[in-house]
Amino acid sequence: MSPGIQKRNRLNVVLQMVTALITAILLGQLWLFTVTLDAMESSAVSMSVAIAAAVCSLMACGTVWVLIRFFLSTEHSETGE
């Protein structure tokens, strides 16, 4: 197996791991979004729950950004592109 193909396979594995993590985070963000929608429509859900959901969503978005940066830096170090 040529070094180029090995490198590409390694990058694909990294991408799959990052994608799996990000997918889990996106599912969590979707759930947080439904929580805030419920809070918006119903006065029974307190404001603190909605704000906590927004903060968690912000943290999740930050984590996704960090993971993407990690992947891109890995790609850059491997391929130099």
Added chain:
Amino acid sequence: MGNLNMPSRWRQDFPVPSGEDSYVTRREFTKFLGLTSLAFLIGTCAAVGRKLVTQFFPRQLGSVAVADIHEIPVGGYKLFRYPTEDDPCILLRLAEDKFVAFDQRCTHLSCPVLFDAARKQLACPCHEGFFDAEDGRPLAGPPKRALAQLSVTTENARVLVRGASAVGAVYDRAFGAPACEGCAVTDRAYSKNEPVRGQQEVTA
């Protein structure tokens, strides 16, 4: 023997040139994931912002007379529209001196709820949802949220209702929302002693 120069039938039906196919690069894919996450964050923040505006700047609507006290017997109801002609509501008389009013739209899928005086319940015929007629809380069926309740007062032998809209006053000040036309129509009709839309729905 078929003509080899002619394209096959499926190519005629689905003329997708393979030369225009493009692969999604890893960077494009990660960009898509990041934008999806950002979209969720924006949606969440928008929902929280709307709840904040609704909670801290509620738009108080004016009181509207919707019925005379003697117009509705005990166990009876009356349909009316508030605050606009597109908002059906129901006024119930549960006891001699007890009136309650709710938004008539079921919190499940917005079917109109009907009053069952014998059980003191509001029933949604579409999916068999039931609400307590005292406070509008869901009792059975698909609805999970209580019916929106209007505050009811009596004054000079008339029943007045009042409610708060989900849209905040800040929104109105920013975008210049129109006045409550439904309320004006109702008040005008009562001042002229004319029938109001939905007023005929008085039953025991």
